[in-house]
Amino acid sequence: MADRDLERRVVGPGFHAQVYAVVREVPRGHVTTYGDVATLLGSPRVARHVGWALAALGEGDADVPWHRVINSRGTISYRGDTLRGVQQTTMLAAEGIRLDERGRVVDFAARRWPYPSRVIG
DNA sequence: CGGCTGACGACCT
């Protein structure tokens, strides 16, 4: 992380909003990880909360492309919710992102969003 | 106020 601006600790008030703000910036056809979002928010260790924040998304947050957020292994985190996983796979496929037989994003490294510094602030 | 819960991740057998 080159930009010190991005290292501000924002975990606390408005954590959800911060997560959504970052995820909204993920371009179509790209993916990012919970850990990357957490890192952008200045706290690399709060990856769990990123997923948790996304789980709290409602219909009013339809502009948040939550499906572009996957785990660090390049796979979808179902966490028991198979239905959600299938939906995510479908939405990613609509953007040209395919999964291999083991559920891993094809060409994950190239598809990974390089998160530009202008995301926050 | 205390305990529990995780769309995770890094690390260790």
Added chain:
DNA sequence: GAGGTCGCCAGCC
């Protein structure tokens, strides 16, 4: 690669 452990910390009982 496949399992298991531990840390993390904002919400929700």
